[in-house]
Amino acid sequence: MASAFAHAALGATLGKLLLPHPRHWPYWVAAALCAALPDVDSVGYRLGVPYASLWGHRGLTHSLLAAAVVAAVGTLLGQVAHPARRPAAARLALLLFLATASHGLLDALTTGGLGVAFFSPWHPERYFFPFRPIKVSPLSIRAFLGAKGLRVLASEAVWVGLPCLMLLLLGQRWRQHQRLGSANK
Numbered sequence: 001m002a003s004a005f006a007h008a009a010l011g012a013t014l015g016k017l018l019l020p021h022p023r024h025w026p027y028w029v030a031a032a033l034c035a036a037l038p039d040v041d042s043v044g045y046r047l048g049v050p051y052a053s054l055w056g057h058r059g060l061t062h063s064l065l066a067a068a069v070v071a072a073v074g075t076l077l078g079q080v081a082h083p084a085r086r087p088a089a090a091r092l093a094l095l096l097f098l099a100t101a102s103h104g105l106l107d108a109l110t111t112g113g114l115g116v117a118f119f120s121p122w123h124p125e126r127y128f129f130p131f132r133p134i135k136v137s138p139l140s141i142r143a144f145l146g147a148k149g150l151r152v153l154a155s156e157a158v159w160v161g162l163p164c165l166m167l168l169l170l171g172q173r174w175r176q177h178q179r180l181g182s183a184n185k
């Protein structure tokens with residue numbers, strides 16, 4: 001897996017891009033949580049669930065189906081928010097789906113473990129991208145708190161942090177451009 005920090009950073013970036021207004025910051029946090037959520041399966045891994053099984057690490061919880069379920073549940077929960085603070089349901093659903101699905105995309109760019117079962121439960125095959133620059137993060141917190149963890153974070157800073165920063169800057173420039181365009185009409 002990539003570390004929870006990398007997943008959360010990408011989720012929050014997607015939140016800021018799709019719901020940019022500052023009043024929507026709780027949805028940036030929700031997107032960050034959704035992006036880290038699929039690794040709940042590491043609990044099962046510690047309890048002995050075989051890695052390559054349906055419920056194993058990077059199995060069903062990392063699938064596009066799981067992302068759709070998380071998006072549907074999250075969008076329903078979002079309906080309790082005050083109408084003035086609530087984004088359009090379709091946009092919230094899209095954000096939560098993309099944030100949760102982004103988890104598998106990052107994992108498929110890592111250097112270790114088994115691939116990601118994107119199409120589980122229908123197709124249990126595990127996939128990696130041909131280009132895998134992100135150093136895989138250890139599952140154990142103890143192993144993460146050492147030199148290995150630092151190497152993982154350095155690799156994620158380059159391959160996740162910088163692209164997120166660039167996306168945020170591009171989003172900001174695009175919104176400025178839109179504002180100038182509508183002011184000149």
Ligand SMILES: [Zn+2]
Nearest residue numbers: 001038039107
């Ligand atoms: Zn994962």
